Amino acid sequence: MSEQHPTARRRDPRAERAARTVRVEPRRRLVLSVDVVPQTGGRPRRDPRARRAEAIVQSVPRLRLDWTGKAVGASALPTVEGRGPRAASEPVLRVIDDPACLLFAVLDRPDGALSGHDRQVLAAARLLADAAGGAVVAVVPDGGEDLGALGADRVLPLPAAWADEYAPERRAAAVAAAIARWSPRHILFAESQDGGDLARRVAVACGERLFAGVESLSSARAARRAGGGATELGCAPPRLLSIAADAVAPLGAVRHEARRLDPPPEPDGVPALQGARRLPVDPDGVGLGEADFIVSAGNGVTDWDAFAALGRALGATRAGSRVVCDAGHLPRDRQVGASGTVVSARCYLAFGIAGAPQHLQGIGGVERVIAVNTDLHAAMIKRADLAIIADAQAVMPALVRLARERGHG
Amino acid sequence: MVDVAILLSVGRHPVSGRARRAPTDARALEMALGLPAVRRTALHAGDPASPALRDYLGMGLDRLTVLAMAHGCDPVEPLAAHLRSLSPGIVLTGNRAEGGEDSGMLPYRVAHTLGVAIVPDVVAITVEAGGGAAEVVQALARGQRRALRVALPFVATIHPAAPSARPSAFGPARRGRIDSVPVEAPPDAFLAACAARPWRDRPKRLTVGAPGSGGALDRLRAATEAKAGQGRLLVGPSPDEAALAIYECLQEQGVLPR
Numbered sequence: 066m067s068e069q070h071p072t073a074r075r076r077d078p079r080a081e082r083a084a085r086t087v088r089v090e091p092r093r094r095l096v097l098s099v100d101v102v103p104q105t106g107g108r109p110r111r112d113p114r115a116r117r118a119e120a121i122v123q124s125v126p127r128l129r130l131d132w133t134g135k136a137v138g139a140s141a142l143p144t145v146e147g148r149g150p151r152a153a154s155e156p157v158l159r160v161i162d163d164p165a166c167l168l169f170a171v172l173d174r175p176d177g178a179l180s181g182h183d184r185q186v187l188a189a190a191r192l193l194a195d196a197a198g199g200a201v202v203a204v205v206p207d208g209g210e211d212l213g214a215l216g217a218d219r220v221l222p223l224p225a226a227w228a229d230e231y232a233p234e235r236r237a238a239a240v241a242a243a244i245a246r247w248s249p250r251h252i253l254f255a256e257s258q259d260g261g262d263l264a265r266r267v268a269v270a271c272g273e274r275l276f277a278g279v280e281s282l283s284s285a286r287a288a289r290r291a292g293g294g295a296t297e298l299g300c301a302p303p304r305l306l307s308i309a310a311d312a313v314a315p316l317g318a319v320r321h322e323a324r325r326l327d328p329p330p331e332p333d334g335v336p337a338l339q340g341a342r343r344l345p346v347d348p349d350g351v352g353l354g355e356a357d358f359i360v361s362a363g364n365g366v367t368d369w370d371a372f373a374a375l376g377r378a379l380g381a382t383r384a385g386s387r388v389v390c391d392a393g394h395l396p397r398d399r400q401v402g403a404s405g406t407v408v409s410a411r412c413y414l415a416f417g418i419a420g421a422p423q424h425l426q427g428i429g430g431v432e433r434v435i436a437v438n439t440d441l442h443a444a445m446i447k448r449a450d451l452a453i454i455a456d457a458q459a460v461m462p463a464l465v466r467l468a469r470e471r472g473h474g
Numbered sequence: 475m476v477d478v479a480i481l482l483s484v485g486r487h488p489v490s491g492r493a494r495r496a497p498t499d500a501r502a503l504e505m506a507l508g509l510p511a512v513r514r515t516a517l518h519a520g521d522p523a524s525p526a527l528r529d530y531l532g533m534g535l536d537r538l539t540v541l542a543m544a545h546g547c548d549p550v551e552p553l554a555a556h557l558r559s560l561s562p563g564i565v566l567t568g569n570r571a572e573g574g575e576d577s578g579m580l581p582y583r584v585a586h587t588l589g590v591a592i593v594p595d596v597v598a599i600t601v602e603a604g605g606g607a608a609e610v611v612q613a614l615a616r617g618q619r620r621a622l623r624v625a626l627p628f629v630a631t632i633h634p635a636a637p638s639a640r641p642s643a644f645g646p647a648r649r650g651r652i653d654s655v656p657v658e659a660p661p662d663a664f665l666a667a668c669a670a671r672p673w674r675d676r677p678k679r680l681t682v683g684a685p686g687s688g689g690a691l692d693r694l695r696a697a698t699e700a701k702a703g704q705g706r707l708l709v710g711p712s713p714d715e716a717a718l719a720i721y722e723c724l725q726e727q728g729v730l731p732r
């Protein structure tokens with residue numbers, strides 16, 4: 066086949082014939098010389114092969130096409146590990162030098178790291194700020210995060226230690242002082258446990274009411290659930306609001322300058338809540354859905370004493386696959402999976418679990434999975450961040466011994 | 475020995491919509507019944523004829539004081555004024571009402587008006603021997619608990635994880651007395667400014683995929699493809715090697731202390 070240029074025009078045989086016609090009466094007569102034929106034909110010619118080659122996002126393990134016109138051809142960039150080689154365009158820096166008003170996004174930073182909920186609060190503040198031509202000020206215990214990439218124009222740092230310490234009164238006093246100093250148009254909080262507490266403390270300190278747990282937000286209207294869940298209260302976004310989890314989508318690729326402002330003065334006065342300390346909790350008493358660290362057994366576990374000792378030594382909540390619960394080795398409320406509990410632990414340590422789809426559904430939200438299995442081809446091994454091909458009955462006592470040596474359990 | 479006040483509101487059954495005890499308020503009353511108290515005062519601001527108030531009496535209260543006021547009024551001022559005259563050591567409230575504004579602001583506003591400390595999400599209270607301070611336990615996410623020491627007087631809101639309330643018995647519910655005190659309360663302007671309509675569930679927001687990056691293809695991929703791990707693989711290590719690898723991974727994740 067001859068090489069087709071994308072700009073080649075489609076031939077229009079009717080027009081060509083009309084151009085070559087010299088006489089129609091009494092009979093049609095055509096010129097046969099080629100130069101009479103008009104070079105520019107009708108519509109531009111499409112090249113379906115080239116278009117398809119451009120739409121290929123990945124070719125292994127399966128062909129995937131993206132017809133939106135944004136994909137880069139697979140021939141140009143070889144696919145890497147099944148991810149589409151889309152060039153990530155760097156967002157341009159947006160500087161708001163002279164804002165019409167300020168908006169505070171008071172972030173939580175639970176356990177010393179920004180949570181997804183904090184990002185959503187920043188997105189909500191961005192939404193209100195863009196409608197009013199304002200700038201978003203992130204009020205947050207000092208930390209290493211790049212808040213500009215999350216949509217903050219300014220940063221008002223609070224002492225870094227407040228992220229881990231329980232200091233709600235000092236936090237509220239500092240935020241209230243900052244509100245008095247900068248008089249922002251809106252103050253947004255996260256309706257999480259600590260964030261909601263802070264929001265209410267700040268609200269009473271400012272003598273204002275809080276519109277708590279906003280479920281839907283636009284620049285013109287905020288709505289929340291009330292009346293025991295039966296009614297929706299709506300109004301124009303009030304000054305103080307707290308945003309419920311997953312009510313606002315976090316921002317995509319943005320870049321703001323995150324200019325640092327002077328921190329508010331440290332509040333003085335002795336806090337009434339003192340001597341806060343974490344209490345040890347019985348890991349098996351914690352509900353499976355709430356548990357942070359789970360050690361789980363499947364059909365490959367036969368040594369149940371070692372499994373129980375391991376749970377105690379690591380301080381982990383025990384759980385199991387359905388086979389194990391069916392056999393009565395663990396109670397039913399300890400079953401992980403589609404017909405058991407969907408867990409959201411940070412760490413999931415699995416012994417002798419094959420990784421059936423019903424089980425994997427239950428651990429979709431787990432951050433890190435460690436699997437011990439004798440079968441290299443088990444689905445659990447593919448899911449795991451650390452996979453160990455070994456006998457569970459040998460690894461469990463070794464891990465118990467190691468944990469005891471290091472002073473746990 | 476302390477003087478305890480309990481703020482009780484009227485709840486609403488989520489399915490039938492009938493008035494009932496508000497769940498966390500009932501837990502607050504349960505906790506108050508377990509404290510070594512010289513005097514327990516249960517307070518409600520609202521309609522003295524509400525049948526749900528009898529459910530609280532049925533838990534073993536002799537009497538319940540109702541600050542009678544019209545619907546839609548702000549209960550903070552009358553409650554705070556009444557509490558000031560009682561000056562209790564501990565004020566127990568639920569952490570969220572059911573059927574009203576449900577913002578959980580009332581305990582904070584009462585505490586601010588009284589000028590006392592507030593402790594949120596409490597599941598247990600132990601009063602120290604002298605009666606000058608109390609050890610409180612708070613419920614945190616993921617089943618964790620935190621202990622604090624607070625000087626009396628204070629306001630505590632009760633978390634739903636606190637010990638559950640005893641059932642309400644019919645006899646005490648009939649025998650208990652409801653003392654009605656008419657009060658003047660200002661109308662709640664903040665609430666009146668909001669438009670109310672029946673709640674309709676919204677579709678759950680899909681939170682998969684990196685926001686804003688790429689198009690529908692990325693979201694589809696994030697929603698459908700099974701999450702693959704980082705894929706460190708050890709084949710046939712000795713048990714001790716395997717244990718060490720697991721232990722280090724757990725430490726790195728922060729679930730075990732270093």
Ligand SMILES: Cc1cc2nc3c(=O)[nH]c(=O)nc-3n(C[C@H](O)[C@H](O)[C@H](O)COP(=O)(O)OP(=O)(O)OC[C@H]3O[C@@H](n4cnc5c(N)ncnc54)[C@H](O)[C@@H]3O)c2cc1C
Pocket residue numbers: 362363364365366385386387388389400401402403404405406416417418419420421422423424427437438439440443455456457458
């Ligand atoms: C409708 C429905 C709902 C279900 N819901 C759930 C659910 O909610 N949760 C759930 O878990 N399951 C559920 N299942 C069952 C699921 O399909 C699997 O049958 C089950 O998860 C398998 O459990 P398992 O991995 O422990 O056992 P197996 O499939 O028997 O796997 C055992 C694994 O242990 C390994 N092994 C064997 N010996 C050793 C050893 N000495 N050391 C280390 N590894 C060893 C084997 O290689 C194997 O990979 C459901 C099924 C159905 C039909």
Ligand SMILES: Nc1ncnc2c1ncn2[C@@H]1O[C@H](COP(=O)(O)O)[C@@H](O)[C@H]1O
Pocket residue numbers: 481482483496498499517518519520549566567568569570571572574575576577578579580581
């Ligand atoms: N009208 C009321 N009378 C007495 N206590 C109330 C009243 N309204 C609310 N409370 C208390 O305040 C808590 C929080 O209420 P709210 O701020 O309305 O969510 C409730 O759990 C009750 O303990």
